[in-house]
Structures are given as structure tokens and as C-alpha cells.
Amino acid sequence: MKERFKTSLYLLWRLFKYVLPQWQLVIFALIATMVYSAVQAVPVALTKRLLDDALIKGDKDTLVLLCLISLGAVIVGGIACFIKEYFRQKVLFRAIVNIRQHAGEYILTMSMGYFDKKKVGELMSRLTNDIQSTRQTLDFMTGDIIEAPLTIISALAVALINCWQLTLLSFLTLPLFWLLIVRFGKRVRKYSSKSLVQLAQVTESMQQMISGVRVVKAFGLEKQKAEEFRRENESFFRKVMRMVFTKAMSRSLIETAYMACVVVVVLIGGILVINGTWGLTLGGFGTFFGALATMYLPAKRLSRDYNVVQESLAGCERIFAMLDEKPEIEDAPDAIEIKELRGEIVFEDVWFTYDSGEPALKGVSFTVKPGESLAVVGASGSGKSTIVNLILRFYDPQKGRILIDGIDIKKIKRRSLLRGLAVVTQEPFLFNTSVLENIAYGRIGATREDVENAAKAAKIHEVIMALPEGYNTLVGERGGNLSGGERQRVTIARAILRNPSILLLDEATSNLDSESEKAVQEALSELMKNRTTIVVAHRLSTIAEAKRIIVLEEGRIIEEGTHEELMARNGTYRRMYELQHRPEEVEAKTE
Known part of the structure; x- marks a missing residue:
């Protein structure tokens, strides 16, 4: 109980930090x-005079005066209500936007190892559902x-002034309400x-259905995937209904207990008025009862809010648990800024293991001189792409060193390192925006002319100009409005625009047909000129x-040399090579 209370206060304090910047509002x-x-x-405070002085005594002047005072209070209250609600909601939604922004920026600081462990659907749920759930707690805060305590205090003051004895008697029921609220709040x-x-x-299930819809359609898996989704959905329904049942039971018991207390108070108050005990008049009892009713609504909201906040804090816990995770890859305190790379790459006895446990690289050592091109070949799972991932510093090796221009890669600020790198991958990713913007991501501040020059070098300019809106044409989700070869050449244009010292080509043409591969290969040849290039390939023709x-x-270098030497x-x-080429081609290459 005590530990949970501390945790709740800690979560509330962390949420409140997002409210503090708007302290003026x-x-x-x-x-x-x-x-x-x-x-x-x-x-409520005027009820006693209204009954005892105005109505019972028939004093019209007092009646009009009291009504005018009440009307003035209503008008002032209405204006105050608008001001409090407007500024409160502004603070609330700004806090939610800031939490979402913070979470989004945080996600982008995490290393690739983090994304390897997390499911996309889970991350999306935290960034949407869990953050949205914090609204309930922020609304309460x-x-x-x-508001509720202030309203209760105001009404309580009126009740105490009229009959403090009956007020204190009514408070004897508070422990019962507190017990019900706390007990059910834990379960909620x-x-x-x-x-x-x-x-x-x-x-996550929904995300996989949508992402894999082609496979679902191609293999006729609609019923199977729908059934899997139904099971997950029904499981959610059962779990959420337990919470709903607990909240409904809590509200009904608190409501019943309150109404029972009201009946008892009316009985006792009525007897006191009839007997004239404590000088309680009909008007005084009316004022007391009105104050009690005024206290009830905010007290009821607080009891309801307790359950709502407990429900919301579950989401807060998940969000802050995510935000408390530390990136695996961070700049060292003594990391240096490099303005321009020469392009030398050295691997010294590099060992690396993914979370699966089997080493992906085992003592890999090689050197690539500035401007030199190195091809990395091997079967699937041999560790080719891991080399690219380590140069990009998606991961750090567990053993050995990677040097760029003679400097340990861990001693270089990652952002300055990436400025000198460009990568073209097997599956080109385009954002759902214009062709112009997709290419311009290669270099911040690039002009339209820069983008067009890069597109021309990538042999894609004419294709872009033939699109309905030219460079302003939207490429669609994941570049779906373009063919595979066109998407790849757009990413090559992006890399050309970056003007990197080191170029990484990771199976850049493996998914293309012969015609598209030829066009892309021509663009890559232009891109590779005078640049240190590492070409990861399974198809040796590339x-x-x-x-x-x-x-x-299996993670080790077993052969090294030129094509002729290796043949x-x-x-x-x-x-x-023999598996991928006709015998006459092999003979031609070895002559």
C-alpha cells in the first residue's frame, strides 16, 4: 500500500513536470x-435567510435582494467557469502534445538493438493509447x-456556520467512503x-495484418488471420470488462452508501428541527442540506476520479518505463566532431553478436583505403549486412575496433560520422511525401537545383518529370506509386545529394528485374566514383x-582478393560464381 502510494506520487510528479512550463496559465x-x-x-449560504426571513415572514424586499445576489453570483461563476475551463484545457492538451513529442524524439534516439527487441504494434500502442490515457490524470491534476476541494471547503464552511454539531456527525461516514474508494482503486x-x-x-496484430496483406491475400489466409485477430480482441474485451465491472461496482456501492447516509442525516436533522435542538431552524436545516448536496457532487467526482486516475496511471507507468530506458549507442563524453571524412575504414578483430546469441562476425579484420571499393559476398546469414550496420553504428561490436580515418568509431560523434556516410539498402524506403522532399532528405538545406542535379546523376530525372506533378508528385505509402527500380533510383539520388565520403550499398539491386537492375547499376556507378564504397551482395553480377x-x-573471412584471384x-x-552463371561465362571470366 505504502509503496504503491509512493509510486503514484512519483508518477504524478513526473506528469506535473509537463504542466510546469505553463505556470502562468x-x-x-x-x-x-x-x-x-x-x-x-x-x-446555499442564502438559503437560511430565504426560508426564515423572506418566505416564512413574507418579506418581498429581502426575497428580491437575495435573488439579485444569487443572480450576480451565477454570472460571476459563469465567467470564472469559462476562464478556468479554457486555460485548463489549453494546459492539458499542451502537456499531452509535449509528452507525445518527447516520446517521439526519444524513440529516434534509441539504437537499432532497441527496435530489434520491440514490436512495432507495442511501440505504436504506447505512443498513442498509453499517452492518450494520461489525459485522464492530467485532467484531474x-x-x-x-476545484473539488475548494468547492467542498466553501460548502463545508457554510455547513459548519449553520450547525457544526450536525456537520461533524455527518463526517462519521467518511472512513466508509475512503475504504471503498481505496480498495476498488487498487483493482482498477x-x-x-x-x-x-x-x-x-x-x-500489433492489426499492424501485422495490414503490413502483410499481400501475403495474406496471396496465401488465402484471411480467415486464419481474422481468427487470430478475433482471439486477441476478445482477450482485450475480457480484460477490460474486469476493469469495467470493478469500476461499476465501486460507483454503485459508493452511491448507495451516500444515499443511505443522506436518509439518516435527513432523519436526524428533521428531529432536531422539530425538537428545536441546537437552535436549528427550518431555514438553517435547508442551508445545511444544500451545503451537503453541494459537497456531494465534487466528492462524488473525486471518488470517481480516484478510479479513473488509477486506470490512467497504468498507462503512465508504461510510458515512463519506456522513457527510462537508456540508448545502447551514445556518444562518448570525449567524442570528437569530424568535419570531413577521408574515407579509410579499418576493422580490427571485430566480433559481434545479436541477441540471438550466435556470433554474426568472428574476428573480422580488413582495411579499405580512401576511394577504394570493397565487395563483401557470402551466403545469407554470413554476416554481410552486419558489417554495414556496424559502420553506421546501429550497433557496437562486443570485441575489436572499427576505425574511420584512424579514429575509433566510438570516439567520433555519431551525427558527424553519419554526415560523411550514405547507404542504399535492399528495400528502399520512401516517406509518404513528394519526390522532391524524399530526395532532399539526403542533405538538409538542399535547393531545388541540387535535388534535380542529384536526380539526373541517378538517371531518374526524366522519370520524375513524366509524373503528374513532377517533383511535387506524392510517392504514396512506402513509395507505392513508383516501381521498384524507380524507388531505388530515388534513394540513390538521395545518397548522391548527400555527397558522402563513404558509400554503403547493401544488396542494392537484389530485388530488381534485369531492366531495372541495369538502370540502377548505371546510377550506382555514377555514385561510386571517387568514393570509398562497400558493396554487400549476394548476386555476384552486381x-x-x-x-x-x-x-x-559463418561470420569469418575465408577468402580475399580480386575477382580473377578468387576465381x-x-x-x-x-x-x-558458377552457381549464378552459365559455364561459358565462367570460362570467359577465367581466361
Whole structure:
């Protein structure tokens, strides 16, 4: 109980930090809330005079005066209500936007190892559902946590002034209400946490259905995937209904207990009025009862808010748990800024293991001189792409060193390192925006002329100009409005625009047909000129431009040399080449 209370306070404090930057608006809202809460008690405070002096004695002047005062209080309350609600909601939504922005920026700082472990659907659920759930807690923090107590205090003051004995007697029921609120609040938070975890599973299942719709359609898996989604959805329904049942039970018991207390108070108050005990008049009892009713609504909101906040804090826990994770790849305190790379790459006895446990690279060592091109070949799973990932510093090796221009890659600020690198991957990714913007991502601040020159070098300019809106044409989701070869040449144009010292080509043409491959290969040849280039390839026909080749097998370099040297050795490289080419082509290459 004590530990959970501390955790709740800690979460509330962390949320409140997103509210603090808007402290001026918070003060405006607080002042308006104080005014609004105070005037709520005015009509109640006038009830005694209304009954005893105006109605029972028939004093019309007093009746009109009291009504005018009440009307003035209502008008002031209405203005204060607008001010408090407007500023409160502005603070609330700004805080949510800032939390979402912080979470989004945080996600982008994480290393690739983080994304290897996390499911896309789970991350999306945290960035959407969990962040949205914080709205309930923020709503409470900027609203009822201030307004409800102030309203209760105002009404309580009126009740105490009229009959403090009956007021204290009514307070004997408070422990019962507190017990009900706390007991059910614990359960609501527990069930809410479970339902949010399951909602992340539902989001993940939906994301996979949409992302893999081609496979689903091609293999006729509609019923199977729909059934899998139904199971996840039903599991969420069952978990959320446990929370709903607990909240409904809590509200009904609190409501029943309150109404029972009201009946008892009316009975006792009525007897006191009849007997004239404590000088309680009909007007005094009416005022007391009105104050009690005024206290009831905010008290009811607080009891409801307790459950809502417990439900919301489950989402807060998940968000802050995510934000508390540290990136695996960070700049060292003594990391240096490099303005321009020469392009030398050295691997010294590099070992690397993914989370699967089997080493992807085992003692890999090689050197690429500035301006030299190196091809890395091997079977699937031999560690080819891992070399590219390590140069990009998506991961750090567990053993050994990677040097760029003689400097350990860990001692270079990652952003300055990436300025001198460009990568073209097997699956070109385009953002759902214009062709112009997709190419311009290669260099911040690039002009239209720069983009067009890069497109011309990538042999894609004419294709772009033939599009409906030229460079302003939207490429669609993942570049779906372009063919595979066109998408790849757009990414090559992006790399050309970057003007890198080091170029990384990771299976850049493996998914293309012969015609598209030829066009892309021409663009790549232009891009590779005078640049240090590492070409990762499975299809050996794509490494014609490489001056040197290394062959990987199960994470180790087993062969190294030029194409002619490797063909002459009759080793793994020659066998791979023979599998991919006709006998006459092999003979021609070895003559």
C-alpha cells in the first residue's frame, strides 16, 4: 500500500513536470477556479435567510435582494467557469502534445538493438493509447484536484456556520467512503494495466495484418488471420470488462452508501428541527442540506476520479518505463566532431553478436583505403549486412575496433560520422511525401537545383518529370506509386545529394528485374566514383565495380582478393560464381 502510494506520487510528479512550463496559465486557471468554487456556496449560504426571513415572514424586499445576489453570483461563476475551463484545457492538451513529442524524439534516439527487441504494434500502442490515457490524470491534476476541494471547503464552511454539531456527525461516514474508494482503486489500476498490455497486442496484430496483406491475400489466409485477430480482441474485451465491472461496482456501492447516509442525516436533522435542538431552524436545516448536496457532487467526482486516475496511471507507468530506458549507442563524453571524412575504414578483430546469441562476425579484420571499393559476398546469414550496420553504428561490436580515418568509431560523434556516410539498402524506403522532399532528405538545406542535379546523376530525372506533378508528385505509402527500380533510383539520388565520403550499398539491386537492375547499376556507378564504397551482395553480377572482394562464411573471412584471384583459387567464391552463371561465362571470366 505504502509503496504503491509512493509510486503514484512519483508518477504524478513526473506528469506535473509537463504542466510546469505553463505556470502562468495554471495560475490564471487557479484564480478562476477559486472564484468559481467560492460563488458556488453563495446561493446555499442564502438559503437560511430565504426560508426564515423572506418566505416564512413574507418579506418581498429581502426575497428580491437575495435573488439579485444569487443572480450576480451565477454570472460571476459563469465567467470564472469559462476562464478556468479554457486555460485548463489549453494546459492539458499542451502537456499531452509535449509528452507525445518527447516520446517521439526519444524513440529516434534509441539504437537499432532497441527496435530489434520491440514490436512495432507495442511501440505504436504506447505512443498513442498509453499517452492518450494520461489525459485522464492530467485532467484531474488541472481540474478536480483543485476545484473539488475548494468547492467542498466553501460548502463545508457554510455547513459548519449553520450547525457544526450536525456537520461533524455527518463526517462519521467518511472512513466508509475512503475504504471503498481505496480498495476498488487498487483493482482498477491492476486490471487497467493488464488491459493496456493486451491492447498493445491487438495493435500489433492489426499492424501485422495490414503490413502483410499481400501475403495474406496471396496465401488465402484471411480467415486464419481474422481468427487470430478475433482471439486477441476478445482477450482485450475480457480484460477490460474486469476493469469495467470493478469500476461499476465501486460507483454503485459508493452511491448507495451516500444515499443511505443522506436518509439518516435527513432523519436526524428533521428531529432536531422539530425538537428545536441546537437552535436549528427550518431555514438553517435547508442551508445545511444544500451545503451537503453541494459537497456531494465534487466528492462524488473525486471518488470517481480516484478510479479513473488509477486506470490512467497504468498507462503512465508504461510510458515512463519506456522513457527510462537508456540508448545502447551514445556518444562518448570525449567524442570528437569530424568535419570531413577521408574515407579509410579499418576493422580490427571485430566480433559481434545479436541477441540471438550466435556470433554474426568472428574476428573480422580488413582495411579499405580512401576511394577504394570493397565487395563483401557470402551466403545469407554470413554476416554481410552486419558489417554495414556496424559502420553506421546501429550497433557496437562486443570485441575489436572499427576505425574511420584512424579514429575509433566510438570516439567520433555519431551525427558527424553519419554526415560523411550514405547507404542504399535492399528495400528502399520512401516517406509518404513528394519526390522532391524524399530526395532532399539526403542533405538538409538542399535547393531545388541540387535535388534535380542529384536526380539526373541517378538517371531518374526524366522519370520524375513524366509524373503528374513532377517533383511535387506524392510517392504514396512506402513509395507505392513508383516501381521498384524507380524507388531505388530515388534513394540513390538521395545518397548522391548527400555527397558522402563513404558509400554503403547493401544488396542494392537484389530485388530488381534485369531492366531495372541495369538502370540502377548505371546510377550506382555514377555514385561510386571517387568514393570509398562497400558493396554487400549476394548476386555476384552486381560487384563488377569492386577492386577487391572478401568472402564471408559463418561470420569469418575465408577468402580475399580480386575477382580473377578468387576465381583462380577454385574456392567458395568460384563455386558461388558458377552457381549464378552459365559455364561459358565462367570460362570467359577465367581466361
